Amino acid sequence: MPETAxxxxxxxxxxxxxxxEETARLLGRRALSARLVACANILPGLSSLYWWQGTLCEDSEAILSFKTLERHRxxxxxxxxxxxxxxxxxxxWTEVGMSDELADWVRTETSD
Structure with a gap:
């Protein structure tokens, strides 16, 4: 299904x-340094179960999430x-609602 603009x-x-967590921190810092995101959050200790190449896997991972804008995606x-x-x-990625103040902060911190 095509993505809506x-x-x-x-x-x-x-x-x-x-x-x-180390990989997440490195990617988070790179994204922040490039001004592509206003914030990077790291949640370590995630348990992931998934299929990969026909095998059921279970691993410990970290989730890295960003506050950003569509133009930087x-x-x-x-x-x-x-x-x-x-x-x-x-x-x-998911389009999110946020307060006007938070959205303005994200726009300011990711300005070109």
């Missing part, structure tokens, strides 16, 4: 699972894919 200033919550996705150790990083 969103305005460039639409706030997004983008997340990716990482093999460990392509570059942020590329940054994650380039620096992520997984063959297929599980990058997901």
């Amino acid at each position: 969103r305005p460039a200033d639409t706030p997004l919550h983008l997340s990716v699972t990482c093999p460990d 392509p570059a942020l996705t590329a940054l994650i894919a380039q620096g992520h150790p997984y063959d297929l990083p599980a990058i997901t």
